[in-house]
Amino acid sequence: MAADDLPHPHASLQAQATAVQNIKSMIPVTLDPKASNFTKWRDFLAIAVTQYALTDHLVPPIPPVDAEWLRLDSMFLPWLYGSIASDIADMVMAAGTTSFAVLTAITDLFRDNQQARVGYLGQKLSNITLEDKSITDFCLEQKSIADALADVNAPVTDNAMVWNTIKGLHDHYKDARNLAPLLTTCPSFLKFRNMLLLQELTEAEIVI
Structure with a gap:
């Protein structure tokens, strides 16, 4: 059998991909600039394309692009459009485009004015306090x-x-605030959050 006649090593997975009817089952978040969920959306997208061996559609296409690649790419495009807010879709949709071109346009939208946004968000994060x-x-x-x-x-x-x-934190949580830096291994953000939640819950039960 000639090499050109051999089935694609991922033909079975890619055939399953064509049967996906609802992309929300794989990408359960809708990309929205108001939701700050680009990274989460991109991670779900990467999982989906890896699962169905379509990662070559997230990089520049290598010519010559054959008919089968184009068919799969036209299948993948609705995955992108179906998982983003309509105003983003209006900005990035174009006739005769590729999935890579659409993803690049989406990424550019979210990375625009990057330095200014980093400065603003970094200051905003630094200024957060517990208060009430x-x-x-x-x-x-x-x-x-x-x-x-x-x-x-x-x-x-x-x-x-x-x-x-x-x-x-304010002084009400000074014990946890003072303890964390003294631990041999600094707790993760989630573990430190749980430490604070435990104190909050314990004090609430005492009041009751």
Whole structure:
């Protein structure tokens, strides 16, 4: 059998991809500039294309592009359009385009004015304080801004999130605030959040 006659090594997976009817089952978030969810959306997209062996559609196409590649790319485009807000789709849709070109346009939209956005969001994150918020709301607010920073290619390290949390606590949580830096291994952001939640819950039960 000639090499050209051999089936594509991922033909079975790609055939399954053509049967996907609802992209929301694979990409459960809708990309929206108001939601600061570009990184989350991009991660779900990467999982989907890896699952169905379509990663070559997220890089510049290597000519010559054959009819089968074009067919799969035309199948993948609705995945992109179906997982983004309509105003973003209006900006990036174009006749005769490729999935890579659309993804590049989407990325450019979210990375535009990157330096200014990094500065603004970094200052906003640094200024967050607990005040009268619950621990859950306090940590969610930080995580939301950290996600927005990741969207503009300026991810916040887990250790930096812990220190930012410590800085924003008031004296009511001074025990946890003073303990965390003394631990042999600094707790992760999620673990430190749980430490604070435990104190908040314990004190609430005492009051009751």
